[in-house]
Amino acid sequence: MYHVLFQPFTDVNWSFFGWLNEGPLTLSFFLHGLIVLPMFFIYFQEKKRLKNKQENDGE
Amino acid sequence: MQRQNSFKYESQKLASWYFTVAVILFGAQLLLGLVAAVQFIYPSFLYDVLDFSIARMIHINALVVWMVYAIIGSVYYLLPEETGIETVGIGIAKILFWVLTIAVAIVVLVFLFIQIGPAKTSTIWFITEGREYLEAPRWADIGIVVVVVGFVINTFLTAIKGRRTGVITVILADLIALAGLYLAGMFYTDNIAMDQYWWWWVIHLWVEATWEVLVGAFAAYALIKIVGAKRQIVEMWLWIEVAMLFGSGILGLGHHYFWIGTPEYWWEIGALFSSLEPVPLIGMFVHVLYDWGKDKGERMGEGEKDVTSNNTPALVWLVINGFGNFLGAGVWGFFHTLPQVNIYTHGTQFTAAHGHLAFFGAYATILIAMFYMAIQGKNGIKKLRATFASKMAIFLLSFGMLGMTVALTIAGYEQVMIERAQLGGTWSAYFVAQNEVWMAQAMDWRFFMGIVMTIGFIYLVKDLWTIGRNPQNVY
């Protein structure tokens, strides 16, 4: 399985992105993760804001 | 003009100028497209007079320029309505319109009559830059940048002074990116890999990112105007679309970096991000239909009898846009976006098939919808009904483009399989594939469908010219 999931580095020049590309979808997870994961933080922050707003409105 | 002008704002009058030039250039695009299509069938047609390279160059440049005109026009049209005030610096905006139009006219004349030059830097400055889509010589590039910067500043100042809606915020941010990206195409390098790398920054980040976001914003505005959709919901959709379009589209640029000398890691980046590009396009289509149906249902529930939209031709073009964007940009794009198939499809008629349907489905349609909205505004029409000519234009343009795309797709399959996969892509392999009867038939059909589209275009012009004046269509 190892040689299927992890491919040896074969490109002309070494680079960080080329290195990440050796693992199974590791490059994609890295890039997508940076883009999508912080949205959870935004989500909870906004949830807190909306709850606070609702409480203030209720009083 | 002798017609009564009901525009409330000068900005909308200026928009109608932009739209007029856009329609003329649309016609030029079709005409030169027909010339190029004939040359595929009869290669000696206009040989050494108006060669394929020149016909195609004007064909694709007219396309980009008419769309840029229609985009600028659309922004000037919706700007005062969204912000609630007249566009700031409208006098300068009108001067910039003439500067741009004169520059475009000179460039077209040079393209037509001088065509090419010696291998010198002066050719690149004054005749042609020779980089597909970016052929405009450098002096014109600088002119375009000046005009566009003026346009962006105008929009910006108006938005600051007036009401800043979500639609305006998106358009503003997008226009700054759009103008900035053009600079990436304004330099010379002897390194063709570097040249193509930055060339795609302009081409891809325009048509697969910033332009798509403008489509989202125009659709949002149109839905509010013509079916009375709720702004809050429409703008929420718009932000989701922006997130998804830029989230997939910016790094989706990688699908152009498979074979131009760039590193292998672009295979994975390009494949995965560009595969996600159709997702927001499905969302946009669902969104248009959903809002239309929902609003209609609500008003019917309230006992309202006349629940049709207030601008039928614009609405139909908007729905075609939703579907055409998904089909042309999404489905046809995905067909050949993975490197495993792109190694064979790259640079074949398959790309042409995708390009044709995507530009039409994603952009031509929504811009035509904006034309109809301007007609409605210009004549102060409460409800605009589709005429026979509107319907013929809708049918012939859409059917013609779909037929052309199918023809080019078949040509693409044949070329991919025979020239590339079977014969290994050499000079003679190329001509073996071009001589195949399947290619010849496809090119005949493409020409025929081009004629169908041109007839549709004539109906469109007739309709845009007359629909507002005929009281029968207005109620």
Add this chain to the structure above:
Amino acid sequence: MSKRKVSVWTDNRFWQRSAAWVTGVAAVLLIWLTFDTMGQIRMGNQKDINAHIDKRVPSPTVINYKIGYKMNAKRGLEVPTIGGSDANGNSLFTIKQKFFGRDNYTQKEADALVNLGKLAEQSKNCMDCHTLLGNGGYYAPDLTKAWLDPAWGKNGPMQAITGTHSRAEAMAAFLQHPGRYPMHARRMPNLHITAREAKGLVAFLKQMATIDTNGFPRGFGKIKEANYAETK
């Protein structure tokens, strides 16, 4: 105090902030990737060839060498070779080949030739009929590996038709008078290419053929039956 649930998913501010974040990060990542790629596709020079270093975009002085396009054992795809190749498809950087009678173009001369060729390629609008690196018009053959095309080789028809004895000379002759050597009903128009410009263009084409395009076009020129097929 109400305990009603709040809906973040239908909140405009959440989506607006998400859109801004996604766009910003994607743009920053693209810029980062661009810096990385720029470093890799910068044009090489003769020192790289002397040191046997593979460059994605090699030095213009490759015009002094024999070049090829071989399946590379390590890469698993076809890679351009410079100055001959070993059994694994790696460049040897040794075997020279005369380019218009010379194989000792200096860095400066070679740079100037490729630059002239690139200027000519743009000035003559090549890309509105041909594709280069697969981009351009689809009315004429792809030029990515045109230098290596068997049509211009010893067994191909073009040297005999143009009355020349090398690839470079055959290509230059054709470029200057394309109407004289019709290969197909679809003739290349006369673009008033001078002898000097033609030499530059051929240098540009030869250097382009040595760009590592990750194996595009696949199997180029490998199918013998296809190479000299009748082209009308």
